[in-house]
Amino acid sequence: xxxxxxxxxxxxxxxxxxxxxxxxxxxxxxxxxxxxxxxxxxxxxxxxxxxxxxxxxxxxxxxxxxxxxxxxxxxxxxxxxxxxxxxxxxxxxxxxxxxxxxxxxxxxxxxxxxxxxxxxxxxxxxxxxxxxxxxxxxxx
Amino acid sequence: xxxxxxxxxxxxxxxxxxxxxxxxxxxxxxxxxxxxxxxxxxxxxxxxxxxxxxxxxxxxxxxxxxxxxxxxxxxxxxxxxxxxxxxxxxxxxxxxxxxxxxxxxxxxxxxxxxxxxxxxxxxxxxxxxx
Numbered sequence: 541x542x543x544x545x546x547x548x549x550x551x552x553x554x555x556x557x558x559x560x561x562x563x564x565x566x567x568x569x570x571x572x573x574x575x576x577x578x579x580x581x582x583x584x585x586x587x588x589x590x591x592x593x594x595x596x597x598x599x600x601x602x603x604x605x606x607x608x609x610x611x612x613x614x615x616x617x618x619x620x621x622x623x624x625x626x627x628x629x630x631x632x633x634x635x636x637x638x639x640x641x642x643x644x645x646x647x648x649x650x651x652x653x654x655x656x657x658x659x660x661x662x663x664x665x666x667x668x669x670x671x672x673x674x675x676x677x678x679x680x
Numbered sequence: 681x682x683x684x685x686x687x688x689x690x691x692x693x694x695x696x697x698x699x700x701x702x703x704x705x706x707x708x709x710x711x712x713x714x715x716x717x718x719x720x721x722x723x724x725x726x727x728x729x730x731x732x733x734x735x736x737x738x739x740x741x742x743x744x745x746x747x748x749x750x751x752x753x754x755x756x757x758x759x760x761x762x763x764x765x766x767x768x769x770x771x772x773x774x775x776x777x778x779x780x781x782x783x784x785x786x787x788x789x790x791x792x793x794x795x796x797x798x799x800x801x802x803x804x805x806x807x808x809x810x
Binding site: 602608611614615618628645 | 784786792
């Protein structure tokens with residue numbers, strides 16, 4: 541995707557015919573030997589945390605080595621009212637295309653296989669969702 | 681077959697709730713027990729001894745950390761304070777293989793405690809034969 545002028549775009553991810561807006565993020569875990577690289581992470585405004593990672597990725601990247609104290613782990617509440625205990629760790633997150641770096645929280649929970657960028661991650665970003673072009677763009 | 685004992689009061693509450701939810705049928709207690717175990721498995725985490733000891737250390741030294749290292753990133757591992765850093769990137773550096781678990785947090789920062797997950801949990805898949 542051609543970018544420039546402080547703008548970076550990613551094409552929507554197609555799943556079963558539906559397009560989902562994604563951001564290209566690089567998450568830095570404590571174990572540098574197992575970097576994730578730039579990964580397409582779906583934007584999900586239904587998740588009001590920062591960054592949700594699959595349980596497998598959370599372990600593989602070594603987030604058990606940068607975990608918050610247990611008393612600061614959050615509870616996740618689903619729309620059906622179920623309560624799930626999340627694990628939470630500190631992480632450095634980059635948007636390589638814009639050379640942006642910020643600190644945030646990575647969450648996971650038992651059995652989670654999704655990677656999602658939540659409300660707290662996007663609240664500091666200017667994002668344009670271009671539906672007709674099927675592009676998610678960050679403006680610097 | 682799982683057998684165990686509950687305190688009398690808890691057992692009575694559990695039986696009453698199971699009957700309310702699943703009716704006065706033979707399988708009500710089993711259904712309620714299954715639901716309770718699934719919830720517990722989803723909610724709780726097994727923690728390794730090192731994780732427990734790091735959390736105990738955190739609890740015991742929190743006041744001291746808030747006084748000495750406000751705004752700094754503190755690393756707790758092996759049940760003791762390892763270091764304090766001005767940047768997260770520094771605190772994240774780890775000697776690979778030395779620890780099974782570490783706590784890293786910014787002193788004074790209280791993260792949001794509850795998050796909304798905008799979906800339902802999918803029904804658990806059958807575990808299959810063991």
